[in-house]
Amino acid sequence: MQDDSYHHIDAKILDKNADLVFNIFSMVEDNGENRYVLYASKEPRYRDKVRELLQSSDFMEELYIHEDDLVLYFEHATDSLRDYVVNSDATPEKKMAKVYDLSRDVTHQFFEANSSPEILRGSGQVVDLMEKCLENNQLGFYGLTKIMEKDYYTYTHSINVGLYCMSFALKIGMPADEVHELGLGGMLHDVGKSRIPMEIINKKGALTEEEFQTIKNHTDNGMEVIRELGCYGEKVIQMVGQHHEKYNGEGYHQGLAGEDISLFARICKLTDVYDALTTRRSYKKALKTLEALTIMKSQMGHEFDPKLLHSFILMMGPEA
Ligand SMILES: [Fe+2]
Ligand SMILES: [Fe+2]
Structure with missing residues (x-):
């Protein structure tokens, strides 16, 4: 059964220089079912690796967050977009x-x-x-x-x-x-x-x-x-x-x-x-x-x- 507690995000909006405050997932197919696996972790110990990953990624794959993190994601996306609107x-x-x-x-x-x-x-x-x-x-x-x-x-x-x-x-x-x-x-x-x-x-x-x-x-x-x-x-x-x-x-x-x-x-x-x-x-x-x-x-x-x-x-x- 499809797990609908994950929310598709526009990864291109993410601020690649900021520390992640939510986990990001990608979707894999497993025996005909979709499963969400950790793509980038918010754990501080992975901070450098995650930053490297986000900076090098062209985000061709679809990415997701858990719905519990929606408010954090919207806050992050708004801040990142503000920077784009003002400075780009x-x-x-x-x-x-x-x-x-x-x-x-x-x-x-x-x-x-x-x-x-x-x-x-x-x-x-x-x-x-x-x-x-x-x-x-x-x-x-x-x-x-x-x-x-x-x-x-x-x-x-x-x-x-x-x-x-x-x-x-x-x-x-x-x-x-x-x-x-x-x-x-x-x-x-x-x-x-x-x-x-x-x-x-x-x-x-x-x-x-x-x-x-x-x-x-x-x-x-x-x-x-x-x-x-x-x-x-x-x-x-x-x-x-x-x-x-x-x-x-x-x-x-x-x-x-x-x-x-x-x-x-x-x-x-x-x-x-x-x-x-x-x-x-x-x-x-x-x-x-x-x-x-x-x-x-x-x-x-x-x-x-x-x-x-x-x-x-x-x-x-x-x-x-
Ligand atoms: Fe109305
Ligand atoms: Fe209306």
Whole structure:
């Protein structure tokens, strides 16, 4: 039987000069079964050998860590990636692509395997890295969309929304601390879905009324998750709780309207719908930028803050 307590890692992200704080494994086939064997040890007595091994390896083989070390791995990978983002000459696209991959790994873990607060906290570090890649508009909106996953998954959708939110916030000149918070809120906006059974989230056919109500609860569940973590400000909490409110008051859960909906939630509403329209699902194709913006303006205009929608279209439009 396949042992699923091991987690595939991107070994190219490892800092080859740092001391290992987790063991690394490779997979071997043994009598038709996969087995994990120690590849590099964290034991201090093997430090020099391990460093030599990591520095000489081209990492052609697939490598793994034990799931108990996930948080350590994410911390290590984030530190190593920070060094790459700040100091390497790579293009902004290449840097963001690596940050996106790590972020995908962290959020995938959270939504589909291990919804622990430690994993979730890693997303704050990842948002910092994203901000660095977006700084000075090095990576325009068009460059950003090239990196994003185009199939809809809850976890990549969350990252996309976070990135669109940050990109939009930078464009409209929000202060740096708000850009950061807005990015975090975007990444976390659907976090309440981690409390909804996967069968409902991934259901292919039409939802029953009861299932639909359960899905709707993700805004309140999300606020609860975020509050319990105790490390996010009120703006992020409101953004998570109000991102399905509509400008005309017909959204859920509180039925807020106009500017009673927090600014962060009004921005999230735009980016959330935009990403949903421009990604592919089993039952629908991904729309192009212009098609999505046209629908948002002509058929869904009542759902959005008109001034924000206008700025959003200006940001997205020219490269469509
Ligand atoms: Fe949502
Ligand atoms: Fe969403």
